[in-house]
Amino acid sequence: MSNYSEKPLIKHAKQLFAICRSLTGEGTRRTLSYFEEYHPEYIRLKFSTGTKVFDWEIPKEWNIKDAYLEHLDTGRRFAEFKKSNLHVVGYSAPVDAVMNLDELESRIYTQPDQPDWIPYVTSYYQEIWGFCIAENEKKNLPAGKYHVFIDSSLNEGNLELSHVLLRGKLRKEIFFSSYICHPSMANNELSGPIVLNAVLDYVKQVYPESKYSYRFVLLPETIGSISYLSLFANDMKQNVICGFNLSCVGDERAFSYVQSPEANTLADKALSTALKGRDNVKIYSYLERGSDERQYCSPGIDLPLCTFCRTKFGEYPEYHTSADDFSVVTENGLQGALSVLKLIIDAFETCLFPCCKFPCEPQLGKRGLYPNISQKSSNHPARARMDILAFSNGKNSIFDIAKLANLKLETVVHELKLLLNADLIVDSDDVNC
Amino acid sequence: MSNYSEKPLIKHAKQLFAICRSLTGEGTRRTLSYFEEYHPEYIRLKFSTGTKVFDWEIPKEWNIKDAYLEHLDTGRRFAEFKKSNLHVVGYSAPVDAVMNLDELESRIYTQPDQPDWIPYVTSYYQEIWGFCIAENEKKNLPAGKYHVFIDSSLNEGNLELSHVLLRGKLRKEIFFSSYICHPSMANNELSGPIVLNAVLDYVKQVYPESKYSYRFVLLPETIGSISYLSLFANDMKQNVICGFNLSCVGDERAFSYVQSPEANTLADKALSTALKGRDNVKIYSYLERGSDERQYCSPGIDLPLCTFCRTKFGEYPEYHTSADDFSVVTENGLQGALSVLKLIIDAFETCLFPCCKFPCEPQLGKRGLYPNISQKSSNHPARARMDILAFSNGKNSIFDIAKLANLKLETVVHELKLLLNADLIVDSDDVNC
Amino acid sequence: MSNYSEKPLIKHAKQLFAICRSLTGEGTRRTLSYFEEYHPEYIRLKFSTGTKVFDWEIPKEWNIKDAYLEHLDTGRRFAEFKKSNLHVVGYSAPVDAVMNLDELESRIYTQPDQPDWIPYVTSYYQEIWGFCIAENEKKNLPAGKYHVFIDSSLNEGNLELSHVLLRGKLRKEIFFSSYICHPSMANNELSGPIVLNAVLDYVKQVYPESKYSYRFVLLPETIGSISYLSLFANDMKQNVICGFNLSCVGDERAFSYVQSPEANTLADKALSTALKGRDNVKIYSYLERGSDERQYCSPGIDLPLCTFCRTKFGEYPEYHTSADDFSVVTENGLQGALSVLKLIIDAFETCLFPCCKFPCEPQLGKRGLYPNISQKSSNHPARARMDILAFSNGKNSIFDIAKLANLKLETVVHELKLLLNADLIVDSDDVNC
Numbered sequence A, B, C: 001m002s003n004y005s006e007k008p009l010i011k012h013a014k015q016l017f018a019i020c021r022s023l024t025g026e027g028t029r030r031t032l033s034y035f036e037e038y039h040p041e042y043i044r045l046k047f048s049t050g051t052k053v054f055d056w057e058i059p060k061e062w063n064i065k066d067a068y069l070e071h072l073d074t075g076r077r078f079a080e081f082k083k084s085n086l087h088v089v090g091y092s093a094p095v096d097a098v099m100n101l102d103e104l105e106s107r108i109y110t111q112p113d114q115p116d117w118i119p120y121v122t123s124y125y126q127e128i129w130g131f132c133i134a135e136n137e138k139k140n141l142p143a144g145k146y147h148v149f150i151d152s153s154l155n156e157g158n159l160e161l162s163h164v165l166l167r168g169k170l171r172k173e174i175f176f177s178s179y180i181c182h183p184s185m186a187n188n189e190l191s192g193p194i195v196l197n198a199v200l201d202y203v204k205q206v207y208p209e210s211k212y213s214y215r216f217v218l219l220p221e222t223i224g225s226i227s228y229l230s231l232f233a234n235d236m237k238q239n240v241i242c243g244f245n246l247s248c249v250g251d252e253r254a255f256s257y258v259q260s261p262e263a264n265t266l267a268d269k270a271l272s273t274a275l276k277g278r279d280n281v282k283i284y285s286y287l288e289r290g291s292d293e294r295q296y297c298s299p300g301i302d303l304p305l306c307t308f309c310r311t312k313f314g315e316y317p318e319y320h321t322s323a324d325d326f327s328v329v330t331e332n333g334l335q336g337a338l339s340v341l342k343l344i345i346d347a348f349e350t351c352l353f354p355c356c357k358f359p360c361e362p363q364l365g366k367r368g369l370y371p372n373i374s375q376k377s378s379n380h381p382a383r384a385r386m387d388i389l390a391f392s393n394g395k396n397s398i399f400d401i402a403k404l405a406n407l408k409l410e411t412v413v414h415e416l417k418l419l420l421n422a423d424l425i426v427d428s429d430d431v432n433c
Helices: A009-017 A026-038 A101-107 A134-137 A191-206 A221-241 A264-274 A331-350 A381-388 A398-404 A411-419 B009-019 B028-036 B101-108 B135-139 B189-207 B223-239 B268-276 B331-350 B382-391 B398-404 B408-422 C008-017 C027-036 C099-108 C136-137 C190-207 C223-239 C266-274 C331-350 C383-388 C396-404 C411-422
Strands: A043-048 A059-072 A095-100 A145-155 A158-166 A174-180 A215-218 A240-246 A255-258 A281-284 A305-309 A354-356 A425-427 B043-048 B061-071 B095-100 B145-155 B158-166 B173-179 B211-218 B238-248 B255-258 B281-283 B307-308 B354-356 B425-427 C045-047 C061-071 C095-100 C147-153 C160-165 C174-177 C213-219 C242-244 C255-256 C281-284 C305-309 C355-358 C425-427
Touching: A009 A026, A009 A191, A009 A331, A026 A191, A026 A215, A043 A221, A043 C242, A059 B255, A095 A101, A095 A331, A101 A425, A145 B009, A158 A191, A158 A221, A174 A191, A174 A221, A191 A215, A191 A240, A191 A331, A215 A221, A215 A425, A221 A240, A221 B061, A240 A264, A240 A331, A255 A331, A255 C331, A255 C383, A264 A305, A264 A398, A264 A411, A331 A398, A381 A411, A398 A411, A398 C136, B009 B028, B009 B331, B028 B158, B028 B189, B043 B223, B101 B145, B101 C027, B101 C061, B135 B425, B145 C425, B173 B189, B173 B223, B173 B331, B189 B211, B189 B238, B189 B331, B211 B223, B223 B238, B238 B268, B238 B331, B255 B331, B268 B307, B268 B331, B268 B408, B268 C331, B307 B331, B307 C266, B331 B398, B331 B408, B382 B408, B398 B408, C008 C027, C008 C190, C008 C331, C027 C160, C027 C190, C027 C213, C045 C223, C095 C099, C099 C147, C160 C190, C160 C223, C174 C190, C174 C331, C190 C213, C190 C242, C213 C223, C223 C242, C242 C266, C255 C331, C255 C411, C266 C305, C266 C331, C266 C396, C266 C411, C305 C331, C331 C396, C331 C411, C383 C411, C396 C411, C411 C425
Parallel strands: A174 A215, A174 A240, A240 A305, A255 A281, B173 B211, B173 B238, B238 B307, B255 B281, C174 C213, C174 C242, C242 C305, C255 C281
Antiparallel strands: A043 A158, A059 A145, A095 A145, A158 A215, A255 A305, A354 A425, B043 B158, B061 B145, B095 B145, B158 B211, B255 B307, B354 B425, C045 C160, C061 C147, C095 C147, C160 C213, C255 C305, C355 C425
16 A cells, blocks of 8 residues: 555545445445555444443444435436435435425425535434435426435444554654544545545654654544543543644635634644744634534543634535535645644654753854854844743743744744754653753 | 512612611611511621721711701701701711801812702711701802701710521522611612612522522621621631622613622622623723722622622712712612622522533433534524533533623523533532532 | 942943943953942952853953054054944954955944944954944045054953842842943943942942842843853842843933743833833833843743843944944933832832731721711822722732732832831731731
């Protein structure tokens, strides 16, 4: 198997796009398998139908082969699953019946304010069936009788998810999560797993002997993260120092994140400094949450985590419709998200809590890190270096320092590498200083 | 005796208006007795003249029967106590003499910038006598000799106050204080005791088995609260978690409060969230204090208390003059203040520190508290509920949650009742969660 | 010896101006001796060449007798050390050679954006030689050969500094530092030592039995403070509660200071309240640092110190040029800086942590500190007094109180003296209250 990152990310996305994913079922399994082939470190976990996870219960496994509405008079088919898996309400029960358009109408979901797009609708916990079509298509459905057909099944089975823990020198973990429960939509949510696996690849390639441990998990939203936490919350509460839930990370329109409840974790600080200076950065309070940060940051779990997005779920028009496709998600968009996460990993692995080894300023001049001749000027060449040292007290994180010194995170990473090479600082995560 | 709240509050106020109250004396006793008839739980406390209370000493008891200035030539009387008890400087020593207008003038107090109103003047701790009249009346006093007559007495006696402690399941107390030392002025200060007794009535009627304990006290300002604290400060410092001093709570012009010194107590939070969305809300810093919060929040006492007002003392023109009457104070005004305090009591009694019983989000759908079908929309019907749960960590108070979730306190009380009924939360004041 | 303060400060400055100071050498010694004559309490400390101080090493001692450039054809001299000691790059190695203007040019430093002024240039840690002249003079240097002459020496010797610790009743120290390493520039940096010695004089005259201990130190910048800290950092970390580095305190243009890294020390609070209401106050963040606060506030040292300036170094055009002379520095300017520091010392010595001796408000009226007759008015005569008492909890410093009560520091000092005389407060630095 070649490296995951040898292929453009958009190619991975296009390969997986057509699969019908949901909380459970074959499509989700195939999606997990795809990533596991590139990263054999993944471990698959299964939760069988009926298992209690906190206040919830694992639902039946849903599988679907085909579905459509066939107008009996003309033989014309509508809402064909084979054309778009969004045409079926997620978790629809099977049906094979003939009914009048009148009877059928209450089972047809549209998004009237976006009349050309098929909406994404689910009913996981109440057994119904239904179809989703564009409002304009619904208006033109011919009157008369229809063969209503959904060839689905709801049976005892498993909810599945995959995770990997790359152990570093320290037990402290950086955590990445994304979800694999959405059918054919590109940004929400193929982009999350696509980028998460590129991050995993980056850590493996660049930091094979990493300082921190890295945890990656791919799961169905809500019930998946709740299931996962029912097993690992205690471990994670002890070890996770920073976490990112990835969602809608494939477009080029913005960079954004949803703050943790108190907006002051390492994850908040990492994202706010890593995004500094980029175009169109939007920061959302925890009140704007909506993805698995709802579970990871819930009372009693309290992980230090933010949800990272390009354009946040709910904030772009194509969200949760058939228009969320590769006109929204691009290679540039995916790479932009990846570059932010790589920078954050570089920051962690360089020196999380820099601590100057000397009281007072060290003598930079004798190390070639400071000009020897002193004359006033507006532009001090070693100013960033001096500012970083001035805050390197072993308590400020690299992200705090970037903020205090008003520097780009890239600059701080670069300067800290110089200072480490000159043996002027240590990481207080390595040693008490 | 009927319930206090069966009568309009304004009727109580009008019944008590004419009484001449001061720090001590018959008028004050009669006022206390009036409320004690409705609430036999009150206990009367007496501090006899000369008793030391912290840095102070209980003054003599002051009583007054009559007073006037009689122009000898014409027999016309001015500054008649029987027309307004404001005509006499509070705590005036007795006098019965004849003197020229010239001699008399330094004993006559007016409010020159409000020339039609009688000002309210006192001299509790320096024995003088004096009269108060409208500036315009003073200008027209005929020249010549006057019979100057004040039939008052300053004798050994008692300073009296009444308090009640309604014990709840917890020793933690909510504290209400107001004062009964002002003669005939309606807002400052009949409104305070009038509303305080309605709050007492509310707790008795609605929460006969309350969770929290409730302390109510009616006393003369400054020396009264100092006397009270000289006995109860230690108890109160241990038990009072939230207190309100009520002053000027009878007009319809504004809602306001004076913050505690650090502006971060439960009382500050309760008022700021309970007033949210009301018209004309004004928040004053502790530098704007002026009532008994001066004692309750003083260094060494440090109770978590705010002074609650409609329009704050000193901020309305009629303040401390004869114009502070029932053109200022109305039933609507009194009921508006009462409604705020009832809402705060409801909040305390519903769930002060909500704590979700499950890690992760509970499954609201299976309890009918969340829609089963998921489709994007701008208006999520369970959003407030979800937001409240997201902050229900057993450490945020109901008031913190209202602020964090940007919700009206009424909404939070309502939703928490639903969540309690669904057995999804507990109050961490009841149990550690 | 007369008192230091009997002479105008500007006279001291003018007497010292011509001396050629540097990190080491005779000029610096003479400058220290000048102050030691007025203040025999000073102790001279010497660090010999080659001594290790933290990450640094004491350099050779530099002395200079003469220097110039002589145009051989005409005999005209340029860059004459005897006319301005700024003409020689600080720490220049000796040279006695003949060279063409072409060869010479790279050794001539100018400030092209300020073409009429000689710039101040040093090269302490790389042995070079060089001359500094005005850009306009450089342009007019005649072509041809020059006798290049610097009669300097770089030998084993000492770095010297002087310090004094005036012991008060408490070991807690107020710390003042300034530097004596600049040649003929008036604001940066004769003004600092000139004012520091006036502060020392003030403490000796006005507070011969001071409550706090006072430490004063005169040293060469950077290497001097590092040397000093290598001996005293532990003592100072234990005892210094407030420190001021004095730099550029002689002009009349502004009052300013550089905040400590977290901007919340007693020094920050003292300066922000002492400067309140003065004209043209500028506060700089620690990112704008540049003087010995760089060492005193560095990680591992962490003294609670600010650098106090009139116009901050680097913020006035004459800075580090020959134009920094007595057109910049005036008696008024020096006295203005001194008055701020005197006020701060008065605040410390009056009552640093006022604590009211009584729970509740004390009865000010019986002590003549409060009007006995109470009538409403917009201007309460005892308002400041009451506000100060309201925050006198033994934890707020006098500077906190000035800020909380929105009062000038002068007012707070004055009122606290009244309250101390009335035996109403104690300093919790004297006794636990």
